[in-house]
Amino acid sequence: MSAQHHAKPAPVGGPLFNGVTLIAGILIAIMAVILLVRFFYGLGSVTAMNDGYPWGIWIVVDVMIGSAFACGGFSVAMLVYIFNKGEYHPLVRPALLASLFGYTLAGIGVVFDLGRWWNVWNMYWPWSVNLNSVMFEVAICITLYIVVMWIEFSPVVMEKYGLYELKKKIGKYMFFIIALGTLLPMMHQSSLGTMWVVLGTQVHPLWQTPMVPLLFLLTAVIMGYAVVLFESCVASSAYRRSIEMNLLTPMAKVMLGIVAAYIVVRLADLLVRGAFGLAFEMTLESVMFWFEMACFVAPFFVIGTEAQRRNPARLFIGGILLMLGGSLLRLNGFLIGYETGGGYQYFPSLPELMVTVGMFATEVLGYIVITRRFPVLPREA
Amino acid sequence: MSASIFDIAQGDLAAVEQRLRMPRREFLQFCTTVAATLGLPAGAEAAVAKAVESAKRPSVIWLHFQECTGCSESLLRAEHPTLEKLIFDVISLDYHETLMAAAGHQAEKARKDAMAQHKGKYILVVEGAIPTKQNGIYCKIGGHTAVDLVKECAADAAAVIAIGSCASWGGMPSTDPNPTGASSVAEVLGKPVATIPGCPPNPYNFLATAVHFLTFGKLPATDKLGRPLFAYGRLIHENCERRAHFDAGRFAMAFGDEGHRKGYCLYKLGCKGPETYANCPTLGFGDAGEGNWPVGCGHPCIGCTEKGVGFAKPIHSMAKMLNVAPPLQYPRIAEEIGKGSNFASAAALAAIAGAAAGGAVMLAKNLGLSHQAAELEKAKEAKTKAEA
Numbered sequence A: 001m002s003a004q005h006h007a008k009p010a011p012v013g014g015p016l017f018n019g020v021t022l023i024a025g026i027l028i029a030i031m032a033v034i035l036l037v038r039f040f041y042g043l044g045s046v047t048a049m050n051d052g053y054p055w056g057i058w059i060v061v062d063v064m065i066g067s068a069f070a071c072g073g074f075s076v077a078m079l080v081y082i083f084n085k086g087e088y089h090p091l092v093r094p095a096l097l098a099s100l101f102g103y104t105l106a107g108i109g110v111v112f113d114l115g116r117w118w119n120v121w122n123m124y125w126p127w128s129v130n131l132n133s134v135m136f137e138v139a140i141c142i143t144l145y146i147v148v149m150w151i152e153f154s155p156v157v158m159e160k161y162g163l164y165e166l167k168k169k170i171g172k173y174m175f176f177i178i179a180l181g182t183l184l185p186m187m188h189q190s191s192l193g194t195m196w197v198v199l200g201t202q203v204h205p206l207w208q209t210p211m212v213p214l215l216f217l218l219t220a221v222i223m224g225y226a227v228v229l230f231e232s233c234v235a236s237s238a239y240r241r242s243i244e245m246n247l248l249t250p251m252a253k254v255m256l257g258i259v260a261a262y263i264v265v266r267l268a269d270l271l272v273r274g275a276f277g278l279a280f281e282m283t284l285e286s287v288m289f290w291f292e293m294a295c296f297v298a299p300f301f302v303i304g305t306e307a308q309r310r311n312p313a314r315l316f317i318g319g320i321l322l323m324l325g326g327s328l329l330r331l332n333g334f335l336i337g338y339e340t341g342g343g344y345q346y347f348p349s350l351p352e353l354m355v356t357v358g359m360f361a362t363e364v365l366g367y368i369v370i371t372r373r374f375p376v377l378p379r380e381a
Numbered sequence B: 001m002s003a004s005i006f007d008i009a010q011g012d013l014a015a016v017e018q019r020l021r022m023p024r025r026e027f028l029q030f031c032t033t034v035a036a037t038l039g040l041p042a043g044a045e046a047a048v049a050k051a052v053e054s055a056k057r058p059s060v061i062w063l064h065f066q067e068c069t070g071c072s073e074s075l076l077r078a079e080h081p082t083l084e085k086l087i088f089d090v091i092s093l094d095y096h097e098t099l100m101a102a103a104g105h106q107a108e109k110a111r112k113d114a115m116a117q118h119k120g121k122y123i124l125v126v127e128g129a130i131p132t133k134q135n136g137i138y139c140k141i142g143g144h145t146a147v148d149l150v151k152e153c154a155a156d157a158a159a160v161i162a163i164g165s166c167a168s169w170g171g172m173p174s175t176d177p178n179p180t181g182a183s184s185v186a187e188v189l190g191k192p193v194a195t196i197p198g199c200p201p202n203p204y205n206f207l208a209t210a211v212h213f214l215t216f217g218k219l220p221a222t223d224k225l226g227r228p229l230f231a232y233g234r235l236i237h238e239n240c241e242r243r244a245h246f247d248a249g250r251f252a253m254a255f256g257d258e259g260h261r262k263g264y265c266l267y268k269l270g271c272k273g274p275e276t277y278a279n280c281p282t283l284g285f286g287d288a289g290e291g292n293w294p295v296g297c298g299h300p301c302i303g304c305t306e307k308g309v310g311f312a313k314p315i316h317s318m319a320k321m322l323n324v325a326p327p328l329q330y331p332r333i334a335e336e337i338g339k340g341s342n343f344a345s346a347a348a349l350a351a352i353a354g355a356a357a358g359g360a361v362m363l364a365k366n367l368g369l370s371h372q373a374a375e376l377e378k379a380k381e382a383k384t385k386a387e388a
Helices: A019-041 A057-069 A072-082 A087-113 A119-122 A134-160 A164-202 A211-238 A245-273 A274-281 A284-302 A312-336 A350-373 B010-020 B024-037 B046-052 B068-078 B085-091 B102-118 B147-157 B164-169 B185-189 B203-216 B243-248 B342-386
Strands: B059-064 B092-095 B123-127 B159-165 B195-198
Touching: A019 A134, A019 A350, A057 A164, A057 A211, A057 A312, A057 A350, A072 A087, A072 A164, A072 A211, A087 A119, A087 A134, A087 A245, A087 A284, A087 A350, A087 B185, A119 A134, A134 A164, A164 A211, A211 A312, A211 B342, A245 A274, A245 A284, A245 A312, A274 A284, A284 A312, A312 B342, A350 B342, B010 B024, B010 B046, B010 B092, B024 B046, B024 B203, B046 B203, B059 B102, B068 B123, B068 B203, B085 B203, B092 B102, B123 B147, B123 B164, B159 B164, B159 B185, B159 B203, B164 B195, B185 B203, B195 B203
Parallel strands: B059 B092, B059 B123, B123 B159, B159 B195
Antiparallel strands: none
């Protein structure tokens, strides 16, 4: 922990029942009904998935993109604990909370998508595991990370209920948990990309590259910071609090550095593999590629200068652009640039969309309830 | 064994050509077919040819008890050219009630003579079950009961072959309540014998077993029920031509329905193929080509080669699966390939994107305004500070 003095986190307080929570609740109820149908009558009863597209937005958006959005906790923790930038400490808890929800829901979201979900226990049954499987690596890593994050977050709950003794005891081992909490997401965020390597020629050459684990790791970190920017701006607007600009402005600079590195790696990879030419053909894939690249390049014009980074509106837009860029990278590789031949096509069905919407509503509702009742956000001066 | 039929010199087979009155080419074809049916290694056809060629034809005594003579009939009706000739020329059929010209005491004498002359060398073939109740009085030939006859003839036989389901395990006559106490040859003799069950069995299974004995001096390897493994080693279900329909879940549900007319699997009509060991699907009946067997003709297998199945289970009751159980669900034949977007989902996606974009714009605007206000205030503060 850093020796610097920060404002202690405290519950925001206020009512739990308002317009936003009501809408979130309704969306969650719709999701619950759809999932009930899905679990009794199978995937085909609610989704538009087929043999050519064995995964849809439940995996790509809820799990792949959802877990990348949830990298805020890991990205900030890396900054604070690995690079010893203690001044960012007040950002850890809110970022961790968002990650906690993102990952836990991603983990649950995987089960929605499993055709034979009742066999899921095999994943953790030592006699059933396949150690050579990328899927297994991802599954076990995400599960471990969810557990690790709950332990990381447990002091918040202990503070709320006055379990200071226990918190002290756990605090002694927290360094190990935090170290594990930065290692695990690095492992599985890169492994999520490895799946493209495994899928081979089914993925469009603009995205199918042996470098994809690195691309996924870099974008996961970028999206983590972007989400912190986004989340800080939204929380301050919603709760009418002042924004931690003194932290966000320098953090945005760190983020841009990683974005620059990402763009270099991305373009170098395309050039070396000779796939860059495909970006200039008139196809849906090339259009989506440029859209994706634009999202990574545009932030340099939006928050490129120090003065621009002091403007929360610009930080907010920059954050959204990078979240969109990272999301498009995943969406493009896993669905838009993914072709299994045989005339297969996929567009999410309405119930499928509503489940994804419900997942995000769950995240919003959970965030509101916990920040209002538990000590997560720094106490307002 | 290394010598093949191509090593047999032209003149070598002149005698057999003469005796069987069949061209050399046809004779060698027959020997090769028999060797292949038995699953013998390459080169065995030469040994078969050599054995058949030699004039030392084994004596065969063929007994009939509780039966319909269907086994003999199927043997005679085999339309493979010269097969009947081979049956009666390859072996020396010394006693066969249906086929022999002799009658009465003359017939009895033929049996006694053959037994005395070929003592310990002849083959005993039994067709039909043997009644055992009330000292076996339900079946008598020449004043002797079937029990006595089979015991007498088996005593000095080199090999005993039970042909047909009745002789093999009791067959139809032994169906409950079995008033005559119909029993198999093995049960009466109290020792295992080679069995060729089936109602009737494929003649080639019998022929191949007999030629194996002729060639190697012993009967082929059998399972524990005495059935030669080359013919009864696999379930009908395993090699059935309709198996793909079973695996895909395409079943005939009633005689004459669409599935039945399309040749779908007969499992749900009570086909006993999944619990019956026989080579029916791989060795067609009557030399009329493949598909010429009960299942091929659209009738479920009744399990005639299997004790406890044939004539015991109702024909249309479902078979017990001995290896694979049918799945509860089946994959579709043609998978859906997806319909693309529809109005509702596209509109919902657009609405979500629109709401998100609108919210983001509003939020950014507010943040920008408050930033502007803060900057103004800061400037004002700096101004007042400077003024002060």
